[in-house]
Amino acid sequence: MLKFKSLRLLIFSTLCCATTNAQDSNLQLWYNKxxxxxxxxxxxxxxxxxxxxxxxxxNDRIQFxxxxxxxxxxxxxxxxxxxxxxxxxxxxxxxxxxxxxxELAQExxxxxxxxxxxxxxxxxEWLVKVKGDVIINSSQWNNAQWKDMQLPTLNGWETxxxxxxDGAVWFKTTFTLPDxxxxxxxxxxxxxxRDLDITYINGKQVGSTEDITANRLYTIPASILxxxxxxxxxxxxxxxxxxxxxxxxxxxxxxAVYPKERNGKESVKLNPVWQYxxxxxxxxxxxxxxxxxxxxxxxxxxxxxxxxxEYRRTLDIANAVSTVxxxxxxxxxxxxxxANYPESIIAIQLKSSAKGRLNYNASFTTVHKNYRIHAIxxxxxxxxxxxxxxxMNGTAYLYVDNTNGKVEVTxxxxxxxxxxxxxxxxxxxxxxxxxxxxxxxxxAICKAKLVSIKKLVYEKVKAAHIADYxxxxxxxxxxxxxxxxxxxxxxxxxxxQFSITKDPALVTLYVQYARYLMLSSSRQGTNAANLxxxxxxxxxxxxxxxxxxxINLEMxxxxxESLNLSACTQPLFKLIKEVAxxxxxxxxxxxxxxxxxxxxxxxxxxxxxxxxxxxHGIWVTGGAWLSTHLxxxxxxxxxxxxxxxxxxxxxxxxxxxxxxFLVKDETTGWLISTPSNSPEHGxxxxxxxxxxxxIRELFSNTIEAAKVLGTDESFRKLLQQKYDSIAPNQIGKYxxxxxxxxxxxxxxxxxxxxxxxxxxxPGKDITWSNEKMMKAAxxxxxxxxxxxxxxxxxxxxxxxxxxxxxxxxxxMLQKLLSDATAGKGxxxxxxxxxxxxxxxxxxxxxxxxxxxxxxxxxxxxxxxxIELLPALPSSLQSGxxxxxxxxxxxxxxxxxxxxxxxxxGITSNAGNNCVVKCGDKTVTFKxxxxxxxxxxQALILIQTK
Numbered sequence: 001m002l003k004f005k006s007l008r009l010l011i012f013s014t015l016c017c018a019t020t021n022a023q024d025s026n027l028q029l030w031y032n033k034x035x036x037x038x039x040x041x042x043x044x045x046x047x048x049x050x051x052x053x054x055x056x057x058x059n060d061r062i063q064f065x066x067x068x069x070x071x072x073x074x075x076x077x078x079x080x081x082x083x084x085x086x087x088x089x090x091x092x093x094x095x096x097x098x099x100x101x102x103e104l105a106q107e108x109x110x111x112x113x114x115x116x117x118x119x120x121x122x123x124x125e126w127l128v129k130v131k132g133d134v135i136i137n138s139s140q141w142n143n144a145q146w147k148d149m150q151l152p153t154l155n156g157w158e159t160x161x162x163x164x165x166d167g168a169v170w171f172k173t174t175f176t177l178p179d180x181x182x183x184x185x186x187x188x189x190x191x192x193x194r195d196l197d198i199t200y201i202n203g204k205q206v207g208s209t210e211d212i213t214a215n216r217l218y219t220i221p222a223s224i225l226x227x228x229x230x231x232x233x234x235x236x237x238x239x240x241x242x243x244x245x246x247x248x249x250x251x252x253x254x255x256a257v258y259p260k261e262r263n264g265k266e267s268v269k270l271n272p273v274w275q276y277x278x279x280x281x282x283x284x285x286x287x288x289x290x291x292x293x294x295x296x297x298x299x300x301x302x303x304x305x306x307x308x309x310e311y312r313r314t315l316d317i318a319n320a321v322s323t324v325x326x327x328x329x330x331x332x333x334x335x336x337x338x339a340n341y342p343e344s345i346i347a348i349q350l351k352s353s354a355k356g357r358l359n360y361n362a363s364f365t366t367v368h369k370n371y372r373i374h375a376i377x378x379x380x381x382x383x384x385x386x387x388x389x390x391x392m393n394g395t396a397y398l399y400v401d402n403t404n405g406k407v408e409v410t411x412x413x414x415x416x417x418x419x420x421x422x423x424x425x426x427x428x429x430x431x432x433x434x435x436x437x438x439x440x441x442x443x444a445i446c447k448a449k450l451v452s453i454k455k456l457v458y459e460k461v462k463a464a465h466i467a468d469y470x471x472x473x474x475x476x477x478x479x480x481x482x483x484x485x486x487x488x489x490x491x492x493x494x495x496x497q498f499s500i501t502k503d504p505a506l507v508t509l510y511v512q513y514a515r516y517l518m519l520s521s522s523r524q525g526t527n528a529a530n531l532x533x534x535x536x537x538x539x540x541x542x543x544x545x546x547x548x549x550x551i552n553l554e555m556x557x558x559x560x561e562s563l564n565l566s567a568c569t570q571p572l573f574k575l576i577k578e579v580a581x582x583x584x585x586x587x588x589x590x591x592x593x594x595x596x597x598x599x600x601x602x603x604x605x606x607x608x609x610x611x612x613x614x615x616h617g618i619w620v621t622g623g624a625w626l627s628t629h630l631x632x633x634x635x636x637x638x639x640x641x642x643x644x645x646x647x648x649x650x651x652x653x654x655x656x657x658x659x660x661f662l663v664k665d666e667t668t669g670w671l672i673s674t675p676s677n678s679p680e681h682g683x684x685x686x687x688x689x690x691x692x693x694x695i696r697e698l699f700s701n702t703i704e705a706a707k708v709l710g711t712d713e714s715f716r717k718l719l720q721q722k723y724d725s726i727a728p729n730q731i732g733k734y735x736x737x738x739x740x741x742x743x744x745x746x747x748x749x750x751x752x753x754x755x756x757x758x759x760x761x762p763g764k765d766i767t768w769s770n771e772k773m774m775k776a777a778x779x780x781x782x783x784x785x786x787x788x789x790x791x792x793x794x795x796x797x798x799x800x801x802x803x804x805x806x807x808x809x810x811x812m813l814q815k816l817l818s819d820a821t822a823g824k825g826x827x828x829x830x831x832x833x834x835x836x837x838x839x840x841x842x843x844x845x846x847x848x849x850x851x852x853x854x855x856x857x858x859x860x861x862x863x864x865x866i867e868l869l870p871a872l873p874s875s876l877q878s879g880x881x882x883x884x885x886x887x888x889x890x891x892x893x894x895x896x897x898x899x900x901x902x903x904x905g906i907t908s909n910a911g912n913n914c915v916v917k918c919g920d921k922t923v924t925f926k927x928x929x930x931x932x933x934x935x936x937q938a939l940i941l942i943q944t945k
Contacts, residue, residue, distance in 0.1 A: 024510060026505055027512050029835060031055075032312040034118040034324075038063070038833035039493070039820075039842060042315040043517065043535050046339040047526030047571070049346050049428060050534035053325040055313040060301040060335065063537050064346065064819070065294075066394055067527040068432035070604040071539075072291035073391025077111045077607040078585050083592040085109050089675050092664065093686045097334040101675065102614045102684045109618060110512075111609030113287035115389065122284040127237070130280050132169040136203045136233055141207050146172075146275045150192060153257065156242025157276075163367045164388070164539035165243060168280040168476035171234045175257055183222050190216040190373060191254035192246040196237040196499045202230055202714060213539045215248055219260065230865040235279070240286035241540045282367070289611035291603040293530050293545035295537050296394060296428055297366035297383050301348075302357055304889065305333070317509075320469040321462070323785055324804070340465040341523055344449075346426040349458050349909065356405060356418045362398060363413035367539055367745040373407045380450060384443070388539075397427035397441040399453050408770040411798070423458040435578055435606045440706045472519055475564040476883035478511055478854075480504035480876050492833035496819045500810060500875045507876075509852060513835050514559060514851030517844060518568050522556075527604070528571040529556045533844040541674050542841050547575070549622035550600040550679035555791055555845040556800070557629060558762060558852035561636040562859070564883045564891070569633055573646060576626045580650045582606040586844075587657050595657030596650075598623035600679060620661065621691050628763070631701040635887040640708065640909040648705045652712070655702045658695050659722055665741070670727035678739050678755045687741030693727050693759035693766075699723040711869055729759065729766060729773055736780040737773065752792040754799065757781060761798045764862045768804075778803050786812065788838040790820075790829035793848025801856035801871040809857055810873035816850045857895070861886035865915035865922070868901055890910045900937060907932040 034056040035041040035116040041052035047067065054061040092101035094186045135141055142476040149171075157169070188206070190199070195709035196210040199218055202225070206217030236244055239598040248254055258267035311326040322337040333354040339346050350358055361405040364373050364383040372384040379400050386393040398414065400407055405419030416422050428443035429439045481504040486494050499504055521533035531552055532545045547553045553572075559568050583596030586608040591597065598608045600619045630647035633639070662671040665687060673695065674686035682688075700717040706712045739745050739756040759765030760777050768774050781799055788796065793816045800809035820838035821829030829846060830838045837846030857871040858881055866886045882893045895902045901918050908914060911929035915922065916939060923939040 026487050027318040028314050028316050031490050032311055038537050040834055044322055044339040045520030045534045047523030048344045050858055051346055052535055053322045057305050057308045058303055060298040062418040065429040065536055066296045066430055066533055067534055068430045069294045069296055069392055069394050070291045071387050072114050073438055074436050075603055077609045078589045079112050080589055082109050082421040082590045086232055086694055098683055105614035105618055111289055114288040115285040119287050126284050146277045146834045148273050149276050150272055151274050152245040152247040154247045157244035165241050166238055166283040167757050168237045168279040170277045170279055171274045173271045174229050174231050175268050177225055177230055181259055181393055185222050186220040186257045187260050188218050188220055188257045189254045191248040193236055193242055194237050194243050194246055198235040239283055279486050290546055290601055290607045291605055293536050294387055295367055296486055297364050301362045305826055315848055317512055317847050319466050340461055342464050342468055347461050348424040350422045356422045357420055358419040360416045361413050378409055379407055380785045381409055381414050391438045392430055394444045395429040397446045399425045411662050425453045449688050451537050472567055477879050478508045480508050480879045494771050498817050500814055511854050514847045515565055517561055517847055518565050522568045522571045524570050526571050528575045531843050546603045548601050549598055550619055552845045554625055555849040559848055561632060562855040562885050564725040565887050578606045579608055580653055582607040591661055593657050593660040595653040596623055597657050614685040616677055618684055620676050621694045623654050623788050624694045627651045627698055636885055638889040643705055646708055651705055651739055653704045655698055655719055671725045672727050679753050681751045681753050685740055687727055689739055689756040690758045693763055696723055697765055697822055698724055737776040747783045752788045754784050757799055761802045766864055775940045789839045790846030791843055793829045794846045797850055797853030798856050801853055804871045806857055806871035806873040809871055810875055823937050855884055859886060865917050868918040902937055904935045905932050
C-alpha cells in the first residue's frame with residue numbers, strides 16, 4: 001500500500017513538472033505591431049539596468065534606465081530642533097484644532113528641501129528677466145524657431161516633446177472675429193495652465209494668473225479687437241514638473257472666445273494648432289523634499305526595410321527574452337533582447353536569414369539637457385549624462401560585435417553595413433557608491449567593463465542569462481482551469497476580451513509576469529524596486545518614481561516570499577537597514593526619541609523626514625511597517641542568522657522609538673500615536689487605527705524574535721506592557737471598524753486607501769479568531785466599495801481573500817486586469833497593453849499586489865497553520881500550483897478539481913511541526929527537514945522520503 005501511495009505522489013510530482021513545461025509556451029506577451037506608447041513597450045531588466053523595447057521595424061527604440069541615476073544627492077533632510085514643536089502640535093490636536101495643528105506643523109515640522117536657501121530671491125530675479133524679455137512685435141516674434149503644438153496637452157507639454165523643460169515658453173494662435181461681434185467685449189476661456197500665464201490679445205495684456213488649479217477666463221475689451229483675424233499670445237512660465245496647458249475636468253468650454261453677454265452657446269473656437277517658442281529653459285532649481293528616479297537615455301536602431309510582413313513582438317517570461325521578427329521579401333529578420341544579470345549588461349542580437357543583409361545605424365539620445373555622445377573606439381559609442389541641479393552623472397557604452405560586413409563609429413552613431421549578424425552590448429554606470437557617497441567614476445567603470453565585454457559570445461551570454469533566471473523563476477508554476485484558450489490572441493486584444501471563465505490562463509500570465517518583473521527589477525546587490533520598478537522615461541516621473549512607504553514599497557514585496565522569490569528581497573532589506581541608520585537622526589530631531597523613524601516616503605538618499613504637506617506627510621509608521629517584512633522573511637525562511645544579524649537590530653530600534661513616542665490619551669487612558677494620519681485621508685490626527693495595528697504587530701514580532709534569540713528579557717516585558725495599553729481596534733456606529741480614535745467614519749466614503757484594514761492584510765492584528773472584529777473590518781471594506789486606483793484594487797484582492805470570499809477577491813482581480821486605456825477616469829485601475837498596472841499612470845505595485853492576492857486565495861499561513869484553498873473563487877474550479885511557500889519554511893505543490901482539494905505535497909525545509917487545514921478538516925504532524933509529505937483530499941497523510 002505504501003508503494004502504491006508513493007507512486008501516486010511520484011505521478012503527482014511528475015504532473016507538476018509537466019505542467020511547468022507546458023506553461024512555458026503560454027507564458028508570453030505578444031503583439032502583431034510595434035509599440036507606439038511607452039505603456040505598450042515591453043520591459044526587460046536585471047536589477048542594474050532596465051529597458052523598454054518598442055520593437056519598431058525601421059526605427060526601433062530601446063529606452064533604458066540605470067537603477068542608481070537619481071536627481072539631487074546626499075544631504076541632510078532633517079529640520080534641526082523640530083521636536084520643540086511636537087508637544088504644541090499634540091496639544092492642538094487634543095483640543096480638536098486640526099487646522100491650527102497642520103499650519104504649525106507645515107511651518108516648523110516638515111523636512112528640509114534641496115535648494116531651499118535663497119530660492120525665492122533667485123526665482124524673483126529670473127522672473128524679472130523673463131517677463132522683461134517681452135518679444136511681441138519684435139524681430140524674434142516670427143523667427144524660424146517657432147514650432148507647432150496641438151493643444152491642450154493634458155499631461156503637460158512634456159508629452160509634446162518638451163520633456164524636462166522648466167522655464168518660459170511663448171504660445172500664439174488666432175481666431176476670426178465675426179462681424180456681428182464687433183464692438184462687444186469678449187471672454188476667452190483657456191482652461192488650466194501650469195504654472196503662470198501672461199495672456200495677450202493683439203499685443204495687449206488681458207490677464208495673468210499663477211495657480212495650476214484655476215481655469216483661465218479673461219475679458220477681452222472690444223477696443224483691442226480687430227476686424228477679421230486676431231492673434232492670441234501667451235507667455236507660460238513653469239517652475240517645475242509639468243508645464244503648459246492642462247485642459248480642464250468636466251464639460252467646461254475651453255479654447256474658445258464668446259461675447260461676455262451671449263445668447264445660447266455661440267462661440268468661436270481657437271485654432272487648435274498653436275505655435276510655440278522656447279524663450280528660456282533655465283528656471284532656477286525648485287526646492288524639493290525628495291529626489292526623483294531618472295531615465296538615462298534611449299538607444300535608437302534605424303534601418304531601411306521594404307514592405308515588412310508577418311510582424312511579431314514577444315516577451316517570453318519563461319526565459320526572460322524579448323524577440324521581434326518580421327519578413328521583408330524572402331528574408332526573415334530577428335531582433336532578440338535580454339538583460340543579463342551575471343554580466344550586468346543588456347544584449348541585443350540582430351540576425352537575418354540571408355547573409356550580408358544587416359544594415360543598421362545605432363545611436364544614443366537622452367532627455368537630459370547636459371549630455372555628450374562620443375566614440376570610444378572602432379566598435380564602441382558612449383553617452384555621458386549629468387542630472388540637472390544634482391550630484392549625479394552617468395556613462396553608457398554601446399559595443400558592437402559583428403560577423404562579416406563593416407562597422408564604422410563616429411561621434412554620433414555606429415553604422416553596421418552588410419553584416420551577417422551583429423550583437424549590441426549596452427552597459428551603464430553612475431558615480432553612485434552609496435547613499436552618502438557619489439565619488440565613483442562612471443567612465444572608468446564602463447571602460448573596465450568593456451574589456452570583458454569584448455570577449456563575450458552571445459550564445460553563451462544568452463545561455464548563462466536563461467540559466468540564472470530560470471534558477472529562480474522555475475521554482476513556481478501555476479495552471480488554472482482550462483489552460484490558455486486565448487493565448488493565440490495578441491495580448492492587448494486579450495486584455496480587452498478578458499473574462500475569467502473564458503481565459504483563466506491570463507491570470508496565470510499576470511501572476512508569472514509579476515514574478516518576472518520582480519526578478520527584473522530587484523536582484524542581489526541592486527536597488528530595491530521603486531514605484532515603477534526600474535523603468536521610467538520621465539525626468540519628473542509621477543510621485544518621483546521613488547519609494548512611498550505608506551503602502552506602495554511594501555506592496556512591491558508582498559509576493560516575494562509566498563511566490564518563491566525570497567532571494568529578491570535583499571535589496572529591500574538593504575534599503576531598510578539604510579533608512580534605519582538615517583532615521584536615527586530624524587527620531588532625535590523630530591521626536592527627541594531613540595531608535596529610528598521613517599515617514600511616508602524615502603528616496604535613494606534615504607530621506608526619512610515628513611515631506612510634502614503636514615496633512616499627510618506626518619505619518620510615523622513607515623519604519624515599523626518595513627520592519628514587519630524582516631520578521632516575515634524569518635517566518636518563511638527560518639533563517640536564524642538573518643534574524644540575529646539583520647532583522648532583530650532593526651526591529652528593536654523601531655520598537656524603541658515607539659516605546660518613547662506613544663503618549664497617553666487623556667480621554668481614554670490608552671496609549672496613542674500622535675501626531676500622525678491615516679494615509680492619505682482625513683488630515684493630521686491623534687490616534688489613527690492603522691498606526692496602532694502596525695505598532696502592536698511590531699511589538700509582538702520583536703517580542704517573538706527576542707524569544708527565538710534568547711535575548712532582551714526586560715525589553716520584552718516593557719514591550720508587552722506597552723502592547724497591552726495601546727488603543728484597541730474599535731467598532732463604530734455603522735458596524736464598521738473605526739479608522740480613527742473617534743467614531744467619525746463616513747459610510748459613503750470611497751477613499752482609495754483602506755488603511756485601517758492593515759490589521760487584516762498584510763498584518764494579522766485582526767483574524768477570524770475574533771469573528772466580530774473581522775466582520776466589522778469586512779463592513780468597512782463594503783462601505784469603501786470596489787473601485788479604486790490599481791494598487792488600491794490589488795490591496796482589496798488580498799483583503800477579500802483574507803475574508804475568505806474568493807468570488808469577491810476574483811471580482812477585484814478582474815478589475816485589476818481590465819483595460820486601462822478604456823477611458824475610465826483618473827481613479828480607475830486596470831492594466832496597460834503591456835500588462836503594467838495603472839494607478840493611473842503606471843505604478844508597479846498593483847502588479848505585485850495582485851499576484852500576491854492570487855497566492856492568498858490558494859494558500860494562507862499567517863495564523864500558525866497552513867490553510868489550503870481558503871478563498872477559492874468559483875470560477876477557478878480546477879488547477880495546479882507548484883512551489884508556493886508558507887510560513888515555517890514549507891513548500892507546497894497542490895492540485896484541486898471541481899472546487900475541491902485533490903492532493904497536496906508539502907516539503908518541510910526546516911523540520912518544523914506542520915498543521916494543515918482545508919475546509920473543515922485539519923491534520924497535524926511532525927516533519928523531518930528535507931522530506932516531502934503527501935496529503936489526499938481528506939487530508940490523510942502519506943509520508944515519503
